[in-house]
Amino acid sequence: MFPAFQGWRLRDLGPDALAGLTLAAIAAPEQMATARLAGFEPQVGFIALLAGAVGFAIFGANRRLSVGADSTIAPIFAGAMAYLAQDDGQYAGAAALLAVLVGVILIAAGALRLGFVADLLSIPVTTGFLAGIAVHILVSQLPAVLGLAPPTGTTLTRLWALAREIGAANPWTVALGLGVAAFLLIGEKVAPRFPSALAAIALATAITLALGLDARGVATLGRLEAALPRLSAPPLSLGLLRDAAGLAILVAVVAMMQTAATTRAFVSDPERGPDVDRDFIGVGAANVLAGVLGAFPVNASPPRTAVVAETGGRSQFAGLIAAALVMALALFGAGLLAAVPKAALAGVLLFVAQRIVRGATIAQVARRAWGEFLLILVTFAAIVALPIEQGVAVGVALSILHGLWTVTRAKAVEYERIPGTSIWWPQSAQRPGETFPSVRVVGFQAPLSFLNAYDLAAALGQFGGEKLLVIEANAIVELDYTAAQVLSEAIDRLQRHGVVVALARLESVRAQASFARHGLTALIGEDHIFHSVEEAVRALGPQ
Numbered sequence: 229m230f231p232a233f234q235g236w237r238l239r240d241l242g243p244d245a246l247a248g249l250t251l252a253a254i255a256a257p258e259q260m261a262t263a264r265l266a267g268f269e270p271q272v273g274f275i276a277l278l279a280g281a282v283g284f285a286i287f288g289a290n291r292r293l294s295v296g297a298d299s300t301i302a303p304i305f306a307g308a309m310a311y312l313a314q315d316d317g318q319y320a321g322a323a324a325l326l327a328v329l330v331g332v333i334l335i336a337a338g339a340l341r342l343g344f345v346a347d348l349l350s351i352p353v354t355t356g357f358l359a360g361i362a363v364h365i366l367v368s369q370l371p372a373v374l375g376l377a378p379p380t381g382t383t384l385t386r387l388w389a390l391a392r393e394i395g396a397a398n399p400w401t402v403a404l405g406l407g408v409a410a411f412l413l414i415g416e417k418v419a420p421r422f423p424s425a426l427a428a429i430a431l432a433t434a435i436t437l438a439l440g441l442d443a444r445g446v447a448t449l450g451r452l453e454a455a456l457p458r459l460s461a462p463p464l465s466l467g468l469l470r471d472a473a474g475l476a477i478l479v480a481v482v483a484m485m486q487t488a489a490t491t492r493a494f495v496s497d498p499e500r501g502p503d504v505d506r507d508f509i510g511v512g513a514a515n516v517l518a519g520v521l522g523a524f525p526v527n528a529s530p531p532r533t534a535v536v537a538e539t540g541g542r543s544q545f546a547g548l549i550a551a552a553l554v555m556a557l558a559l560f561g562a563g564l565l566a567a568v569p570k571a572a573l574a575g576v577l578l579f580v581a582q583r584i585v586r587g588a589t590i591a592q593v594a595r596r597a598w599g600e601f602l603l604i605l606v607t608f609a610a611i612v613a614l615p616i617e618q619g620v621a622v623g624v625a626l627s628i629l630h631g632l633w634t635v636t637r638a639k640a641v642e643y644e645r646i647p648g649t650s651i652w653w654p655q656s657a658q659r660p661g662e663t664f665p666s667v668r669v670v671g672f673q674a675p676l677s678f679l680n681a682y683d684l685a686a687a688l689g690q691f692g693g694e695k696l697l698v699i700e701a702n703a704i705v706e707l708d709y710t711a712a713q714v715l716s717e718a719i720d721r722l723q724r725h726g727v728v729v730a731l732a733r734l735e736s737v738r739a740q741a742s743f744a745r746h747g748l749t750a751l752i753g754e755d756h757i758f759h760s761v762e763e764a765v766r767a768l769g770p771q
Contacts, residue, residue: 232291232544240542247541248549253423254535256554261573262297265368266524267306271455273297274558279518280526281551285544288510289503291496292536294547295514298527299580300486301479303364305525308475308617324462327519329476334512343504346488352593353627356604358584360611360619365581372574373405375445383612398445401571404432408575421538425576432572447570455558457521478620479525487511487528494533603630638674640687643700652761667769669761671700678710685718692725698764701734712746719751730756730764
């Protein structure tokens with residue numbers, strides 16, 4: 229335990245305290261706003277931050293990663309949990325159970341070293357997903373900004389309903405909400421280390437009190453009960469467990485994706501590099517703790533982690549100090565939050581929504597890869613038009629299908645020798661190479677599996693009239709059973725037609741073991757396996 233504190237010295241306490249103080253100033257309003265987005269009272273966000281800080285500090289590896297309530301996953305589970313819970317009284321219990329399930333999945337993923345699962349979402353699909361999440365945040369917060377009653381229905385239905393009621397918007401709430409968002413936008417550009425969110429919330433509250441805006445229709449948080457974390461087991465029933473399991477997997481996949489991206493972007497130990505699997509365990513433990521403390525699923529936060537890194541944080545003490553300060557506010561300063569306008573918290577989330585839209589990435593993909601730009605659009609449309617958990621599932625499916633399509637479209641290519649060298653290279657019309665009579669060299673430029681083995685077999689079948697066929701195997705990293713069988717049958721047919729088959733550059737250790745295990749090494753012959761194509765042609769080709 230406590231791997232994130234290895235090498236910590238007392239002299240690191242000062243930088244950690246400064247980073248923790250800055251983090252608390254930024255996290256307090258953000259956690260309140262995200263808790264409301266998740267369907268909870270604002271002060272529950274403080275408990276989520278406490279659970280995230282303590283759970284990750286004990287089990288996580290990254291020294292700077294910040295875990296707490298997160299606006300990326302909150303819209304995913306908030307809508308779905310509202311359907312699972314039969315009434316408001318069950319909502320909190322269902323969310324706590326979901327947090328525990330998400331935590332168990334993440335811990336299992338880390339223990340089984342399944343960090344690669346975080347790569348299931350490609351960059352275009354992730355970009356479309358985040359843009360769709362931004363729309364959900366926008367639509368969920370517009371009623372607070374406009375001072376209107378929140379409509380019901382799908383995202384598009386609610387957006388249309390708000391558009392029709394725009395004339396009834398309260399100008400004071402609009403000014404406060406958009407003012408806070410604008411303040412944060414300017415603050416990010418001018419003074420990124422300044423706690424702009426805290427300053428904006430304080431300023432909006434002061435204006436509300438000075439002008440008596442609560443009497444002019446501006447809704448405030450009102451008196452909040454002190455947020456006191458209490459250990460308790462979430463409600464457990466077979467039906468609720470069954471209904472929440474699928475949602476837990478989706479939330480866990482998104483949490484894994486964001487955790488992996490954050491820990492890789494903010495490597496705290498350059499000599500060791502990121503330990504994604506250990507950080508999965510840390511975020512998983514944070515989720516379990518959040519569940520038993522009565523909060524909701526939590527996640528790694530790239531912006532908050534950046535704050536810790538930029539302010540010189542040395543360890544997870546920074547997160548623990550921030551959590552302690554925020555909890556002190558929740559326990560002893562709840563009365564100070566009563567006059568905070570809801571529109572101001574909504575303005576914080578409007579700023580967050582625009583920040584997670586990767587506009588530069590969308591523009592780059594549109595210029596460089598039109599087909600993958602369509603993936604962004606389809607994922608975005610699915611997240612916005614469908615229930616959000618179904619939209620996430622569509623995004624994951626599209627990402628996997630895109631990866632499979634990339635592998636299956638690979639074709640076999642013929643190689644030629646570059647004149648004056650011993651290098652064999654794929655044929656090119658711009659640079660003709662050398663060939664030898666009755667000698668062909670062919671390579672398959674993709675990992676070989678059941679997805680594409682039949683294409684390779686068909687390509688090999690075209691060379692039945694040659695004397696020597698050399699398979700350039702550098703791209704083969706491993707063989708599954710289907711690929712091994714198909715390749716064995718293709719080689720056997722060639723050999724029966726008098727073709728000498730050789731293998732060159734089988735560099736992957738796993739592929740070498742697979743060839744031996746499936747009998748391909750024996751079929752080809754140890755003396756027909758070479759380190760290079762040139763070596764094979766000189767040994768077996770025409771003299």
